[in-house]
Amino acid sequence: MQRLTSLDAWLARLERLHPSTIDLGLDRVRRVKDALGLVPDFPLIVVGGTNGKGSTSAYLAAILEAAGYKTGLYTSPHLLRYNERVRVAGREAGDAELIAAFERVDAARDDVSLTYFEFGTLGAMARFIDAGIDVAVLEVGLGGRLDAVNVFDADVAVVTSVDLDHMDYLGDSREKIGFEKAGIYRAGRPAICVDPAPPVSLLEHARRIGADLRCVDRDFSAQREDDHWTYRSLGTGWTELPLPAMAGACQLRNASGALAALEAIQERLPVDVAAIRRGLAATHVPGRFQYIAQAPAVILDVAHNPEAARALAATLRSQPVGGRTLAVVGMLADKDAAGVFAALRGEIDAWWTCTPASSRARDARALAAVLRGQVGEAPIHVQPDVVRALAEARSAAREDDRILVFGSFYTVAAVLDHAATQQ
Structure with missing residues (x-):
């Protein structure tokens, strides 16, 4: 194959590599991941959910950056440029950095066919490892259980909400979709649920695998007080927090889910209230009110x-x-x-x-x-x-x-x- 020298050429090729735009399953992605030797030596926070996962991921990255951690953030879809999907230390990946990551994935995959999202997910992780980050925040693309992001084991997993969307792939009920979302949880590790009425399937899956489930309104909550708010939990809790910079009735709940994840990983990634305040005030995601x-x-x-x-x-x-x-x-x-x-x-x-x-x-x-x-x-x-x-x-x-x-x-x-x- 002739060497591709532009990101646009690479993205056009990625769109043609696999016969289906979406092909849920982990076998192909795992084979290429193993061939690449992608074994992160930094903590992973994985965020899934029907709505709110992009905002929650952004809160996490902004707060971790404010605390001094070099953070990788992987989100989708993008609005204007593919580069938006892969950020290191708050900066979009450059074209050359993405091309180098894609070349590594392409060389390792042999004859394994990958979808656009699968290829991009492996490329993002390759970029993060090359950049020497301290922590990665990965947003699930679709569902959770069979999403390409799920080839990596989350140290903390967050499900922001469960509702009806992508039903052709995930099922036609909240119970079926909740089971798919819960697939990002791991045994013995913190599993955050920010949906105030979680499906039984999600709760049962977390219990069955032995995840450390922490639910909104039971284990943690957000309480607004005039022009600020308090994060309450059975553990730390933080007070006098600025209201999220992003408008929206849902943003306080999204922010509380991010704080629940940070609280769960405090021993590995200590974050103080000053960093939380700076991160909340600095978080902006285009297209959210x-x-x-x-x-x-x-x-x-x-x-x-x-x-x-x-x-x-x-x-x-x-x-x-x-x-x-x-x-x-x-x-x-x-x-x-x-x-x-x-x-x-x-x-x-x-x-x-x-x-x-x-x-x-x-x-x-x-x-x-x-x-x-x-x-x-x-x-x-x-x-x-x-x-x-x-x-x-x-x-x-x-x-x-x-x-x-x-x-x-x-x-x-x-x-x-x-x-x-x-x-």
Whole structure:
């Protein structure tokens, strides 16, 4: 094979290597991992869950960095650049660093076929080992039990929430999905559950393998007190913490899950309250109730399933505006659009549907048809793409209105990409 010298060429190749975009299972990934000799000599914190895992991973990395630990952070998907997925000490991996990692994986895999995500996961770990990090935070891609990240044994594993999403792969009930999420737990090691009503399957799996299960509202909790909050637990506990910099009704719970994981690994990675405060204040993740403009306000959120939409509705209610709330929405075809719209019923005064730039997208007209059955009298407009939908919504908006753009990572990415080209 001719040597590839650009990251774009490598990513295009990764998309062609395996016949399926998603092929859950650990055998192929484990074979290549073993051939590479990827044996981390640093602690691993693995974060899974239907929603909140990206934010929780970001809190963990920011706090660990503030405490002085050289931290590797692996997340997915990215919004604008693949480099966003792999960070060391707060810095995105450079193209040359990623290419070097991919070349190592490619040389070791022989004839083993890997998906885009599997290849990238092994490449990220190779990069972390080369960089000599102190700790890694790994975000699960899909599910947990059979996800590529799960070839590495977590020293602490966090499940942020369990709800209905990716049902074609994970099952059609919270019990089935909870079992898949719990697959990242390990015997005798801390297993954090941040879902306030965890499925029995998750609890039973943790008990059966002998994990050290710690559940929100039983073993730890977050208590808001005016402009700060307290993390309470059966162990350490931390007080006078700043509210998370990220807006959202769910962010306090996400932050408490991160602190539960840090508390569980305190003996290996001591973290003081000053580092926690700095990390919480510094954590920002694009696409999580992110303001990009004012008068009218434009807010971006990657919410794309009913649980995330319920959290989004709660955040909208907690931050009322003088004018109307307009929404631009684009979703993928395999998402529960009806459930998402039902969760936001009554919160949106006018809608614009659009088609995200993805082969998996639901057409804007089909999305509008689903919407009409859910939102009553609110007007619905249809545009072929995200940028045109937002432009039309802005033209219709007054200064005291706000515009919410949501529904998928692709929808948010299109707005961020367009904004970057206008600067």
